[in-house]
Structures are given as structure tokens and as C-alpha cells.
Amino acid sequence: MNIGPWQFQAPDISSLAHPLETRPVFLAPMAGITDRPFRQLCRQLGAAMAISEMVTSKPELLNSLKTRTRLNHEGEEQPVSVQILGTEAKQMARAAQFNVQHGADIIDINMGCPAKKVCNISAGSALLKNELLVSEILSAVVQAVSVPVTLKIRTGWDTDNKNAVKIAQIAEQSGIQALTIHGRTRACAYSGDAEYETIKAVKQQVNIPIIANGDINSAEKALHVIQYTGVDAIMIGRAAVKAPWIFADINHFLATGQHLPEPSLQKKSEIVLSLLNDLYLFYGESHGTRMARKHLAAIVKPLSGGEQFWKNINQISDAQQQFAMTLDFFNTCN
């Protein structure tokens, strides 16, 4: 798959006699989750690209601690894709330029977020209602930067107003180089199952690369979505938070039809402990310890004995103690 200068390759399958449906597998942007340490971990575990948490386009917030932390791409593998959010074309164009100056290789525009905080100011998926404004924002951002610009949307505003095909055509005309579609409407939020029919319809109507997203939580589901929709890539969100090793398994399954063995406890322990370390280094120990809790809840809590571990570790605010207790859990876990 091609986004501007970036060629996304699934793993080398030239030696395989019957490859199935290899496609790049991306990590979805998730505010509060896909910070630099988690993005780097997922890249190491096979994600072809990891999109940043959304960064505001409001000039008064660009210097806030939260935004400055999100602008830190030191040591991150290319391409660095940074997602921006906003409602005003000029502001979005300036935010795109600002992020390119701070290391973005790709700018991704968020028109998919259903959060009230976001939709009340008509940003995120609320923008899908206003096709003229969509066109204005996309054109302004594409013209403002020399790097590829991509877009992330939902299938529409609500089930009676699924305008993903129209938005995709606007995106293509505006110079957007790839489009991600989460197979739910804004009104659906996260309820019900994602549908892939609209994604398939979009894929048939436009010529830019299409990335399918929503409820892809296994290698079999990944294969089904790729075969059903014909998309160029897939994107994984929540399933990667619980099991960041899902990328390697999907890559392998798409190439061979076989699963990789489930990572051993030893391997899971190495993954979790290295993530904790990176979070302490990135945020500092106090903030890093708080950020680590959501990963411990997602990855460690479901393991045998994990519920009790979670009750104990959730009270801990000291990084060294958190690390030592996690190490101890894995050493005694079976």
C-alpha cells in the first residue's frame, strides 16, 4: 500500500507457496493509550504504522503539557503519523504545519471521534454532517503541508445518514492519500457490531487506499474483513490494547493461514515490563505509574490471578513498587 512516499509492506512472503491476503496492519489512534511508548511497542510487535493520539488544533493549547508530550516523537520509527482534530480550516492547516515541523511524516485528520467533548464543538465525527466544511478543511490541510494527509471517519452521522461514500469522494478530490473508516456511525458510538458493507461500498467507489477499522479482534476476523471489503490495509484499536502481540499473529496468519503460538508468560512479562519502563522514562515516574495502570488492567488483569493482582497494584503510586509487583506476579503466575 502506498501513501505518498511510504510503501507499507506486509512481512516478506516470497518464500511461501500460497500466501493468503497479506496487508499492512495499523495501530488505531486512541487518546490516552497510543502514546509514544505504546506506539513503539506495537511497531516492534508488527504494526506497520501506529497513529498518534489526536492533537488539538487550538493555538492556545499547542503549548500545553499534554500537547507537548504528544509532540514528542524522539526515536520513533518512521513514518510518524500524527492525528489532528478541529473545526476551522485555517486552524487545522496551521496545526498540520506545526506538527510537520515537530516530526510528523503524515498528517491524519480526525473526523471519527464521537466523544461529546469533541462533538459539542462540531469536531470529530460531527463534521460528517457538514460536507462543505469537510471539503474546506481537507483542502486547506492538504495545501498547507507537503507530507501526505490521510483522513479517519465513521460510516456517517447516524444509520439514516451514512454518507461515507460522499465523504470519501470529497476526500479523494481534496488530495487525501488514504482513508480509514470505522464501521459504525457517530450515533452508534461503540454499541452494536461494526459493519463492513459501507466500507466495501467506499472501496468500490474511490481509488485512494482504504483502511478498514472496527471490531477486528482476531486474525480470522482480519482475513474476513479484507476478503469481504477488498481494503488495502486494516487498523486495530481495542484488541491491541489487550494483546499488543496481535499484530504479529495477524501478519503471520494472513501470510500462512496459521496462527503463531500464544506468547508465553515469560514473553508477556518481557513485553509488559519493557512497556512500564518506557512509560516511566517518557512521562517521569509518577505520571508514568498512572499511565501504566490502564495497560496493566488490559493485559495483566485477564490472566489467571490477575484480578487480585489488579486490586493490589491499582493502589500503588510508586514506580519501583509497581514494577517489582508486576515482576513478582509474572514470576509466580502459572
Ligand SMILES: Cc1cc2nc3c(=O)[nH]c(=O)nc-3n(C[C@H](O)[C@H](O)[C@H](O)COP(=O)(O)O)c2cc1C
Ligand atoms: C480509548 C479510546 C480512544 C480513542 N481515541 C481516538 C482518537 O484520538 N482518534 C480517533 O480517530 N479515534 C479514536 N478512537 C477510536 C479508535 O481509533 C477506533 O476507531 C475504534 O476503537 C474502533 O476500532 P477497534 O474496534 O479496533 O477498537 C479511540 C478509541 C478508544 C477505545
